[in-house]
Structures are given as structure tokens and as C-alpha cells.
Amino acid sequence: MKKNRFFYNVINILCLLGLLAACSPGAIEAPAATEALATTDAPAATDAPVATEPAEVVTITYYIDDNPTNVASAENQIAAFEAANPGIKVELETHPGGSDGDNLVKTRLATSEMSDVFRYNAGSLFQALNPQENLLDLTDEAFQANIIDSFKPTVTAGGRIYGAPEEAAMGGGILYNKKIYAELGLSVPKSWEEFMANNEAIKQAGKVAVIQTFGETWTSQLFVLADYYNVQAAVPDFAEKYTANQAKYATTPAALRSFERQEEIFKGGYLNEDYASAQFSDGVRMVALGEGAHYPMLTFAIGGIAQDYPDNLADVGFFAMPGDDAAKNGLTVWMPAAVYIYKGTSHPDEAKLFVAFLASTEGCDARSAANGATGPYLIKGCELPADVPPAVADLLPYFQIDGATAPALEFLSPIKGPSLEQITVEVGSGIRTAADAAALYDLDVEKQAQQLGLPGW
């Protein structure tokens, strides 16, 4: 602090000596104070240090995961917010994604060291944060009127709403390279049979049919998780029965199919050579540059392609995970992550302003400006630009047809087994059979349910 004041004094004196023109606002942390200074006459110089004390500037902290697309859009949003609210500064803090990040968020909440505002998953992971104890109730905030109702249950606990969406809704399915499709004269598959036929054709042409990136294990789960639309189409009450310990993956044929499909992909020999060690970023590169034809992924990856391979954005398309019946083709949807306010924040009003900004059209526009559009927003009035990338254009029609979407299971049930990603790596690498894997996942689910203390387990 002392050093800072000395620094300001030096700057002030320099300014008053007529070097004002050289003082760019960017060089000084409190632009409001310099403006005050510029209009002050020389005799006021002794008061200057008091005037520069950033008393009226409140700094709030914002905690997000370190995914480059999220960081880029947060930086954009913060810049826009600070420009509109000169009295508030937002400091960005990041944590790693996946389970490491979950731990950091929980630990910070438990030790009362949480940032004022943080971004975290909605749905089953949100429920594990003990929202009533840890989060600020946002039910009665005016900005709730901007939010589309279908999102609200995923951030509701005990009848109160605790979050606002900060991202576009995502679809889980297959990103595919349109150039390869055009070259081989393939058409977008509506059923698993057609999909496998396409894979065979791509393999015969000497290309990689399916990209897998088990170097980052979470990427292995798509064949199972994004297949939920097909499970629900066959067993409409699966989520309910699953939560109540009445339906199992191993004994529900439609659910077991998800694991079997992943097994078929491995047995067909369709994978890239380095599937076991490739990373998510490799997968994005391969599908964008046509080093592989299909990448099972969530559509948020389109943002990564827009950032790193903008020239190839037009080469990537998207289709939902195909099921057995071409007539019942539909999309499994992921709700976006949400922003929450920590209950112990010392700046609740400023934090609410920031969340209100993120839940407004300015907030989603700032995100679109950073990454391009990746899917429909759940904030009213958030329009997508007319020239959305083809993969997003492929995604949107599912949302417009009644019954063509189903939420992913983690938004319908509080139970998601923690070891699914290791199990799907084993199925996808031929280490474990599908039937065995489904039975093992049922055990994993049972453990999670018992830890949550759910009735019936």
C-alpha cells in the first residue's frame, strides 16, 4: 500500500508538472482519480494522495475454469462490464477443469475463501455444493425475468434459484469433417447402421473414421452420455427408475447399447493410431483439418475450432448420436454452466450487478464476440448472428422440432458415477467388454447414490 501511494504521488507530481498528456489512462489503475486530478489546480496537490485512494472503486473476484474459450469470453465480458460500470473492477481467477476443479471449488467454499462470483456446472454437480448454505439466493433478482424457464430447475435447490446461465446450451453428438464427407460422397447418418457404414467407407479410403482422445479421459464418455436421447426414446422413464435404484445400465438393453456401440467402434478398427494418448486439443485439430472424420464431442468444442482453426470452421459439421431407429433421431442436450454468488461475499450488490450483466444480452454478445456462436443461449433476446458456423447451424434445428431433444441424464438425476470416464476408456480401448463395463458402472453409480444418501439405495 505504502509503495502504491508513493507511486501515485510520483505520478501526480509528474502530471501536475505539465506532463499530463503523457499519462495514458491505461498506465494508472484508477482512471476516475486521474480525471479528478486533471481538473484540480496546483494548490490541491497535497490532497492528491487522498483523492487517488481507490475508495470508490470496488474490486470483485470472478472464478472460472481455465478452458481457453471460457477465459477469452470472460475477459471480453469483464471489459464490457467495467466499461459500463466504472466503479467496479472484476478480477479473473482460474482453476483447472474436471474433478480437480470440482475439488478446488468445494474446498474454497468449505474454507470460506470463495471468490465473490464463480462459474460452475448446473445440474447434479451444482446440487453437491450445498447451495442453501453457500450461495446467495438470486430468486428475487430482476434479471431472472431474462432467463428461459427451462434452465431454472438446474440451478434450483429447495425451491430457490441460485444461478444464471453463462454459456450457450450444448449438444452432445458427433462433429464431422465435411470435406471428407464430400470427397467420399457420404451423407449424414440418421441411424447407427448408417453411421457404421460411413465409418467402414472412410476406413476403406485409408482415413481415420473415428477420433478418440483418451489422453484426456473425460472425452471418452460421449458414446454413453450423448446416447441418452436414444435411451430415453426406448425407455421414457429411465431417469426416474435409475434414480430410484430400479433401472440398471447392465440390465436395460437400450442403456447397455450405449456401451456396446463404443465397443463396436473399437472392434471395427476405426480409431486414430494415437487414440490412447491424444488430448482434446488434438481431437479438435484432427476433425478441423480432416485428419479424422468423426469426433464424438460436445458442441462447445466449436468455440475452440473458431479460436484455433478459424479457416477450417466451415469444414466441420455436427449430427446427433445416431440410435438404432432412423425415425427416432434426436439430440442429447447439455445445459450451460451457471454463475453463482458466494454467500459470504462482502460486495453482494456489485456481484449482483455483474451476474445481471452476464445474464443480459450484453453478456452473451460479449461471449459470442470472443468465440463466435456455439449454440442457442438460454437468455431471452440473445440472438445468434446470421452467419453461424455450419456445425452450429446443424445443431439449431433439433431445438426447433418438438421432442427432438432430451436433456443429458445428469440434468435429470443427481447420480453420475465418478468412474465413468475410466470405464469408457477401457471399453473404447478394448480392455473391457461392454457388458462388463455396464455392470461395473452400475456399482459406481450405487456408490455415488449411497454417498449422496438417496432413499432406496
Place this chain on the structure above:
Amino acid sequence: MKSIEATPRIPFKRWMTSSYPVWFYLPAGVIFFVFFLFPTIASLFFSLTRWTLFDAVFIGLDNYSQFFKEPFLFQGLRNSLIYGVVTSGMKVVLGMMLGVFLTSQIVARDYLRSVVFFPVLVSTVGVGITFTALMHPTQGFINETLELLGVKGPAWLTDPRFALLSVALVDVWKGVGLATVIYIAGINAIPIEYYEASEIDGASSFQQFWNITLPLARPATFTVIILSLIGGLRSFDLIWSMTRGGPGFTTDVIASVIYKQYQAGFYGLSTAGNVVLIVLVAAIIVPLSAFLNKREVEL
């Protein structure tokens, strides 16, 4: 133990007023309580609860029965044992060889000693990340070199058959320096007279090694075995930074099985796992240590 039993009972009053009063123990006592005793007791308590970090519900021994039902516990146990025995065995053999080599009269001996010890000083996670890159199946330095020689290298870390042994090899590379230093000390402590006498009797250098160095360096061998076995059994950082227990579950050891429970948010369960791990390591090491020490006395 003996010295404590032998200390005569000092009357309390004198104890308080002696030139080293009891207050001297207080700082150490407080540190011991706050950082060692209290966490141990607290972890015993939390291992009996369903603990979300926000609140803890007492559930008796459920965590322990759940932990023993863990599908990969016994595979993890087997992997821990394989890993512990392989690394410990290789460290004994290689450490002994390097120890003998580095105690002989060679050029640049001190420099070579420090080179062997250097990997011990490097951060384990750093080593793990470096070797993960070196062992990459297609772009790694190791397989690219093998390719130049016309050999197709295996997928070191992603083939379930090799993954655990690949990590164990890196552990040996990193840890053999410590074993070597212990052997150097042990070999240097052997009186030179034995060698002189055997030389007069016409012993070859191999006979000297077999009949003098090997038996008389036994205390060093025991130390290396105990240290590297404990290290191997509770090894976690290298395995986690290289494979995260994968591919799938094939390189899961006990410590990574426990860590995964923590990662999943099952804090009580993972605490119970840690209690089990302490008991398990103690159950292996205490008898082994007693056995080896007895052999040492007999010598």
C-alpha cells in the same frame, strides 16, 4: 526405548524448577498436537462419517465396508505390490552395481556420483511430465529413436501390459541415486583390511565382491529395501502424473484408488481408505523391518 525406561522418576516439583523446565517441551508439544495428533484423531473421526466438507453425518463403519468393496482395491493392492517389489529390487541391484563402481578408483568419480544423484533432486511431477512426453507412442523421443533403429517401440504408457512397468522404470531412474549413495556409504564403511587379507590369499575381485562386499554391505541393502519398499507401496505422485491410473484402471495403485474417492467428493470414504493404507503399510513394513534387523544382529 531403553533410555526412557532407564530414566529415574523425577519428583514433579523438581521437574518444574529444574534448569530445563517442562515449559521447554511446550512449543514442540503444541506443534506435535496441532499438526500431527489432532489431524490423526480427526481423520479417524471423519473416516466414520459421510463427509461433504460442508457437513459430516456419522455412519459408523459403512465407509470401511464400502472401501473393501471397491472393485479396483485388490487390483490396486496387487499393482502396489508389483510396483513396490519391482522398484525396490531394481534399486538394490542397480544401486549396488553403481555403488561398487563409484567406490572404485575411476576418473571423475565425484562428478559421476553427483550425476547419479541428480535425478533424486528433481521434482517428481516434473519427471513424470517429462517422461510422459518422452514415452509418447508416436511423437515421443524414445519411440522415434527406436524407429530410426528399425524397431517399433511399444505404447509405453497406454498399453495396459507395459504401463505399470514403464512407470516403475522411471521411478527406478529417479530413485536409484539415493540407493547408490546409501551403498557408497555402506561399502566405504567396510574395513580395508578384509580386502588386503583376501588379496594376499589370492582372491579374485569377483570373489572379493561375493564374499566381502556383498555380506558386509548388508545393512545398506536392508536400508535400501525398506526405504524403497515403503516408497513403492505408497507411491502416488509419479503414477498420477504419468498415467492417472490409466489406461482405464490398469495402473491404479492403492494410493490412486484412494485419491479418486477424494476427487469424486467422497471425503469420508477416502479418509477411511487412508486409514486402511496406513495399517496396511505398517503391517508389511514392521515385520519386515524386525526380520531384517534380526538378521543384521546375527551377522
